[in-house]
Amino acid sequence: MLSDRHYKQQLNKELARFGALFDYASIGILVAGQQGEIVLINDFALHQFGYEREMLLGKKVEILIPHHVRQRHVGHREKYNANPQSRPMGIGLDLYAVHKNGNEFPVEISLSHYSNEEGNFVIAYISNITERKKVEERLEKVYSELEKMVEDRTIQLRKALEELEISKEELTVALGKEKELGDLKSRFVSMASHEFRTPLSTILSSAFLVKHYDTDKDQPVRNKHIQRIINNVSLLTDTLNDFLSVGKIEEGKIQVREIEFDIEEHFNTIIQEMQGIMKENQLIDYRHSGEQSLVLDPSLTKHIVMNLLGNAIKFSPSGSQITIETVKTPETFKLVVKDNGIGMSEEDQEHLFERFYRGGNVSNIQGTGLGLHIVQRYTEMMKGSIQCESELNKGTTFTIIFPDNHDNP
Template identity: 55%
Template structure:
């Protein structure tokens, strides 16, 4: 029981509190409402007295609230109401407003009474909503700025890629120019060396031919004429090698595929190069598989001529040079084997480099470009070159191609 001073203190607190205070009986009927709450909801005290507390709750929540109220009555304890949820109250005119409610209980001889403290949090919600809108606006602004920056970065990346591509193209062009200049320099250096011997041979042979005037000296004249022909062919081979490398470096070699009889084609090439053989050298050519091949006959001819020319140069007199071709579905192979001076393991690592010549061929004329050209022509036709060799026991070159059927 409160004393007189206590009753006076409660009355002052109840009547002058700046938040709504509501007291309900065990049945949920309103028994007390302070002036602040009445003003909050727009009711007179007589309009609420005896009414169920659900009168102050929006209709869509009222039925559910009855169950919550019964649950609270079974397990009463002081606590905030609706933790984690947005709570709303309803004024007399039907308008709703957000609230916070704290619950307490008071046990009397008439039963358990519930005390509810009701705070109108409309201003706070407005501030929160304004803050959310501000955050949303800021996020939108950030998103727009981010998108704008992303577009700018994308444009910069695209420009950087263009610059990189142009820089790469420029570097490649400069490298090509450097390689071509190197090629020209090597050509001048090599030409001055390689051309000297055949030109001297031509000049000396012409001079000697002019001295042979009688008919019985015809064999001598023919001998020197053959030397001139051989020297001119040598000069032609050197020039052809340099022209081929120049076209390869400039990307001007075009592959022209066609279907042809590879057995007849290779036989004709072998016959064409017969005149370059050394004394008593001979060719042994064999073909297996389909005689019809779909490849570039012109580039294939260059490859075979280079390989046969090397076999002739590096093989001794009386040697047999073996050539074989094999044409199977999806694969064509050509092999050339000689019994010449061979190639060391160390030199085999550099065999297809431009201008490379083995340590054991210094006395034999050549440009060091033939095998480089062979490998490049093979690559253009989806092929590769392999070499098996042993010094003084001969060399075998095999060129294999992945082939297609003609369209």
């Protein structure tokens, strides 16, 4: 059997260990007597509330509670003491504490209790959740903006579908038979559903994960998921814009508005806007030669370049180079976009500009199959011609030539 001395030594060691757990815990711990007087409080809690220990010991716990709910808390405390039960954190109570300087901050509190020869005591574990609340508020704002954007885009898509339905007769004439029109509508709805499902799932999963990273050291992870939400909202926006653009083109609602603009400045701005979707270590090499000014529709030109450049980025590997060349002569303006990506087969090139068509080697890469169709139609509207040269696994080169029928001042 252990001697009394040895037993006391062991007991003192255990008490020292428990004391260390109390003093160095990374959560606020407070022990109060049955009348609410503070009998123990650890350093972490003192730091949270901004007090020195001697300023709190013996005081009622209501000193740490906002003035407007202190009296009510006395009743809650007395009710709890009459029937004490353990209460874990995260049960949905919206609680606030008050700092020595008077500032209120949100907290989560877990309660437990114990009794000894000195009486009954309550242990409170206090966690400051200010940063988590900030993240939740930011997420609520993102959710609200996302819901509004999805609602607006859904209305636009529904309107586009209604407009396509109204244009049924014209589409029937263009396609030549009713079956082709039915296939077009079916593929349109199917593609829209497929293209929305993946980014919406990513948005929801990222939003769910963000709420689990609520400490300062988790900020990089939070930023990563928030950026994923932003990127996928942009993807939804681009997808809807493609669908809407096709509808407007077919109805003749796109008008060419030609003005004079600086070629290099315009193209450098477009390239800068595309940086956010580039893969790791991808490089865009832009070169211009000839005259600086061009008279053309800058908006349609931007759509053409963004579609071609977006495809080059999407279908090229990380670390690859994409080349853009513009040449302005008195007679023509030439645009060349060249990549070293996956390329296309000869069979795919025969259907390249068809609506909804996608190559056989891009099934695992997101896309609507509308981008090149839009590029071709915009090119034709500005009286230009487009040519594609490609080989599987050896890249693709698009060349567009616009005639210059304007006399620059």
